[in-house]
Amino acid sequence: MNGIEKRGGSLGVEVRADSDKRTLVGYAAVFNSDTVIGDFMVERIVPGAFSRALRADILALVNHDPGRVVGRTRSGTLRLAEDDRGLKVEIDVPDTTDGNDLWTLVERGDISGMSFGFRVTKQEWDDTGDLPHRTILEVELFEVTATPIPAYPDTSLAMRSLESARAEAEAARDVERRKRENAAAAQRRIAEKHAIQEQKFRRIRQDAS
Numbered sequence: 129m130n131g132i133e134k135r136g137g138s139l140g141v142e143v144r145a146d147s148d149k150r151t152l153v154g155y156a157a158v159f160n161s162d163t164v165i166g167d168f169m170v171e172r173i174v175p176g177a178f179s180r181a182l183r184a185d186i187l188a189l190v191n192h193d194p195g196r197v198v199g200r201t202r203s204g205t206l207r208l209a210e211d212d213r214g215l216k217v218e219i220d221v222p223d224t225t226d227g228n229d230l231w232t233l234v235e236r237g238d239i240s241g242m243s244f245g246f247r248v249t250k251q252e253w254d255d256t257g258d259l260p261h262r263t264i265l266e267v268e269l270f271e272v273t274a275t276p277i278p279a280y281p282d283t284s285l286a287m288r289s290l291e292s293a294r295a296e297a298e299a300a301r302d303v304e305r306r307k308r309e310n311a312a313a314a315q316r317r318i319a320e321k322h323a324i325q326e327q328k329f330r331r332i333r334q335d336a337s
Contacts, residue, residue, distance in 0.1 A: 159173055159213065187206070190274065
């Protein structure tokens with residue numbers, strides 16, 4: 129899947145064992161928390177950014193690997209919800225090699241972070257600070273991951289998004305500038321027309337006198 133960005137952090141993931149069910153619990157994203165991405169922008173995710181995305185079928189993976197599935201919303205083994213803090217994740221870990229390894233690594237503390245793969249569908253930019261600020265308003269969510277190193281790959285996608293936003297803003301400014309120029313030109317034409325008519329009326333009055 130092209131155009132997918134990945135984000136994460138040491139947001140914490142813990143194990144919960146209840147009879148024969150093993151569940152990993154943590155947060156894949158935190159709301160209203162400014163994060164510097166690639167040293168070229170500051171990013172913030174607002175509450176509600178995942179609300180539409182949670183209707184889709186989403187996977188729980190190991191290290192963003194689509195061949196290592198450990199949960200899925202459609203089957204009920206992955207549960208996602210927005211709360212006051214962020215995007216809460218619950219994964220019922222399967223009795224598979226990946227599931228058992230993941231459970232052991234989280235239990236030992238070797239894996240302590242979560243991440244998610246997404247595509248931004250609605251955003252705002254603010255270029256007034258030292259670094260551009262990106263506010264993510266809505267995303268398309270594909271997967272969540274428990275990972276030992278919640279890195280920030282694919283920042284070039286965010287850079288392209290920033291460049292696109294700047295280009296759109298410049299295009300909007302150009303449109304507004306052309307509108308103002310056209311309006312000013314129309315006003316000049318009207319003024320010139322009125323001046324010509326006034327000159328004609330003056331000549332008529334002078335001729336009549």
